[in-house]
Amino acid sequence: MTTPTIAAPTTAVGHPAAWRWRLPYLLLALFIGAILSLVWLVRSNDLEEQRATLINDVLWIEQNLRFQLDKNADLLAELGPDLLGEDGMSYNAAARATRMIQPGNPVRQVIWMVPDGSIGGAMPRLEVMPPPWGEAAAIAELPSGALFRLAAASGRAVFGPVYRAIGNDVRFAVFVPYYRGSEFAGVVIGIHSLRDLIIREVPWWFSERYELSILDAAGDEIVSKSKVDALATEMEYQIPLDPPGRGASLRVRPYRAQVRWVAVLLGGAIALLGAGVVWSVWQLRRHMVRRQEAELALREEYAFRRAMEDSLLTGLRARDMEGRMIYVNPAFCRMVGFGEDELIGHAPPMPYWDPDELARTQALHEYVLARGTTGDGIEIQLKRRNGERLDALIFEAPLIDAQGRQTGWMGSVLDITDQKRAQRLARQQEERLQATSRLITMGEMASTLAHELNQPLTAIASYATGCLNRLDQGAMDPDEMRAVLGKLGKQAQRAGQIIRRVHDFVRRSEPKRERLDLNAIVRESVGLVEPDARKRAVDIEVALTDPLPFTQADPVMVEQVAINLIRNGMDAMKAIPASRRRLRVGTGCTAHEVAIRVADQGSGIPPELARRLFEPFFTTKSEGMGMGLNICRSIAELHHGRLVFEDNPDGGTIFTLWLPLSPK
Numbered sequence: 001m002t003t004p005t006i007a008a009p010t011t012a013v014g015h016p017a018a019w020r021w022r023l024p025y026l027l028l029a030l031f032i033g034a035i036l037s038l039v040w041l042v043r044s045n046d047l048e049e050q051r052a053t054l055i056n057d058v059l060w061i062e063q064n065l066r067f068q069l070d071k072n073a074d075l076l077a078e079l080g081p082d083l084l085g086e087d088g089m090s091y092n093a094a095a096r097a098t099r100m101i102q103p104g105n106p107v108r109q110v111i112w113m114v115p116d117g118s119i120g121g122a123m124p125r126l127e128v129m130p131p132p133w134g135e136a137a138a139i140a141e142l143p144s145g146a147l148f149r150l151a152a153a154s155g156r157a158v159f160g161p162v163y164r165a166i167g168n169d170v171r172f173a174v175f176v177p178y179y180r181g182s183e184f185a186g187v188v189i190g191i192h193s194l195r196d197l198i199i200r201e202v203p204w205w206f207s208e209r210y211e212l213s214i215l216d217a218a219g220d221e222i223v224s225k226s227k228v229d230a231l232a233t234e235m236e237y238q239i240p241l242d243p244p245g246r247g248a249s250l251r252v253r254p255y256r257a258q259v260r261w262v263a264v265l266l267g268g269a270i271a272l273l274g275a276g277v278v279w280s281v282w283q284l285r286r287h288m289v290r291r292q293e294a295e296l297a298l299r300e301e302y303a304f305r306r307a308m309e310d311s312l313l314t315g316l317r318a319r320d321m322e323g324r325m326i327y328v329n330p331a332f333c334r335m336v337g338f339g340e341d342e343l344i345g346h347a348p349p350m351p352y353w354d355p356d357e358l359a360r361t362q363a364l365h366e367y368v369l370a371r372g373t374t375g376d377g378i379e380i381q382l383k384r385r386n387g388e389r390l391d392a393l394i395f396e397a398p399l400i401d402a403q404g405r406q407t408g409w410m411g412s413v414l415d416i417t418d419q420k421r422a423q424r425l426a427r428q429q430e431e432r433l434q435a436t437s438r439l440i441t442m443g444e445m446a447s448t449l450a451h452e453l454n455q456p457l458t459a460i461a462s463y464a465t466g467c468l469n470r471l472d473q474g475a476m477d478p479d480e481m482r483a484v485l486g487k488l489g490k491q492a493q494r495a496g497q498i499i500r501r502v503h504d505f506v507r508r509s510e511p512k513r514e515r516l517d518l519n520a521i522v523r524e525s526v527g528l529v530e531p532d533a534r535k536r537a538v539d540i541e542v543a544l545t546d547p548l549p550f551t552q553a554d555p556v557m558v559e560q561v562a563i564n565l566i567r568n569g570m571d572a573m574k575a576i577p578a579s580r581r582r583l584r585v586g587t588g589c590t591a592h593e594v595a596i597r598v599a600d601q602g603s604g605i606p607p608e609l610a611r612r613l614f615e616p617f618f619t620t621k622s623e624g625m626g627m628g629l630n631i632c633r634s635i636a637e638l639h640h641g642r643l644v645f646e647d648n649p650d651g652g653t654i655f656t657l658w659l660p661l662s663p664k
């Protein structure tokens with residue numbers, strides 16, 4: 001028995017398992033957070049690296065400048081002997097000094113001072129300089145005294161402060177003392193242009209990357225080398241520039257980093273992907289919500305249909321194309337007494353098939369699987385689990401799937417056991433009634449005949465007795481005799497008339513002709529005698545010629561003949577073993593006639609009895625009446641047909657009722 005349980009939906013949309021819905025979003029947020037952190041880390045690493053490079057580069061350039069200045073100081077020191085020698089300035093000194101101040105070299109002027117602090121000379125000469133940058137002014141500009149003394153005292157090159165000069169140039173001086181032996185011999189001063197120094201010493205690649213500036217002690221920019229103005233000020237690096245020192249400092253700023261396309265693209269791609277993932281998760285969620293709603297609707301629909309099926313009294317069962325059971329409803333399970341689990345997946349033969357009807361059921365099963373059933377359905381006998389017989393009416397229809405393909409057969413099964421029993425009872429009753437009424441009619445006929453014939457027969461008997469008496473007495477008057485015999489003859493004629501009249505009365509019941517299918521008659525008759533046959537262990541085999549032409553006949557009468565012949569056949573097989581009690585009932589036709597054939601394997605008919613078979617009241621049975629075949633032949637004749645019999649080659653007898661196709 002099926003107990004349908006329709007589970008209520010476990011999760012209403014967005015309720016108990018809400019965390020499960022939110023989990024993807026949470027994970028997504030974590031994922032995006034992790035990606036952003038990664039990008040930020042990479043970026044700060046990158047900045048750190050840039051900063052380290054910047055510092056390295058700044059240190060390098062600072063070192064480079066210091067090296068250049070040191071080198072210049074050395075060159076100036078080398079000029080000392082030539083410029084401040086005992087012999088005065090040599091020609092060679094002039095040439096070397098000129099080389100030092102040639103364009104491109106940061107040294108713009110070389111001045112030398114003798115030990116008393118006065119100017120020994122200058123290259124180029126000081127007087128060529130326009131006022132107010134005359135020699136005096138220039139010297140006045142220089143804190144020359146202090147520096148001179150410092151250089152003389154320390155014996156090392158001393159750098160002067162940075163100052164602004166003509167042409168927006170920025171300069172500083174380097175005082176290099178010269179000793180002749182251990183005697184101070186003067187100072188060689190190199191006036192450096194800071195701008196030229198920067199232009200000459202800062203390589204192109206450095207200025208491509210950075211803006212380099214020299215700031216004074218107040219932090220104001222005094223010289224700068226840059227190609228682009230836009231700067232990334234957040235990463236500048238500043239160190240003191242010593243030499244020349246005195247508050248001057250070197251500031252380097254990287255140009256605004258070029259747009260880092262890789263990072264931008266990467267970031268963009270991540271953002272795009274993130275948005276895509278969010279969108280698809282959202283779409284997925286919408287889809288799932290819709291799906292869940294559809295599922296809910298489907299469940300409700302399923303529950304509704306299930307309830308409908310469960311309330312049905314009609315059995316429903318579905319089978320696949322091989323006949324294997326794929327669905328049964330509770331009504332069907334109740335009908336056959338087997339559970340759903342016992343039936344689902346079961347292949348034929350089914351447990352509810354009647355073992356006595358196995359061959360017929362199998363044939364029917366194959367027939368139905370091949371072409372389904374007609375609108376009238378198919379009657380079949382099944383067996384319940386408890387052994388009771390079940391008469392069922394089955395309607396079979398193709399089971400079509402969503403693609404329009406047939407996947408099996410859907411059958412509805414009606415339990416018609418009670419109707420069938422009622423029908424059988426009614427038929428048996430009617431049959432008994434008919435038999436009784438026949439007996440009554442015959443009884444009445446017999447008593448009428450007895451009564452009617454009694455009088456003429458008595459008269460004939462007494463006339464005959466009178467005649468015999470007269471003959472015995474020898475007083476035989478021929479005239480008297482003729483008169484008596486004449487009376488006797490009249491009485492005999494009267495008796496004949498009575499019989500004819502009764503015969504006429506019988507003949508008067510004309511058959512009610514109608515379009516008749518002999519196959520239907522045979523089925524009907526076999527159905528009627530089946531219980532009796534079962535009792536007598538007779539196997540009735542029906543072999544119908546289908547289609548069979550129709551005939552015009554009285555169905556009740558023809559059925560009476562068929563039943564009579566079947567009963568006689570069964571009676572004839574009483575004495576033979578049960579295994580051989582086989583009665584074949586069939587139909588057939590020729591061009592003009594249709595026939596019902598009943599063939600038994602019984603005792604057969606001895607030739608001496610054959611002649612008398614159709615006589616009224618001829619019987620070899622203790623309880624027989626001997627009217628059956630007689631009436632059957634009358635019925636055949638009434639329909640202008642014939643009733644014949646012949647020996648069965650398999651033993652027994654074959655009776656055939658022939659009826660004309662068209663009425664005469």
Ligand code: ADP
Binds near residue numbers: 620
């Ligand atoms: P009843 O059946 O009452 O005897 P019937 O007229 O039907 O009357 O049959 C007359 C007799 O014919 C039977 O008693 C039987 O001896 C014989 N008979 C009829 N049918 C067959 C048969 N199929 N095989 C052998 N004998 C038969």
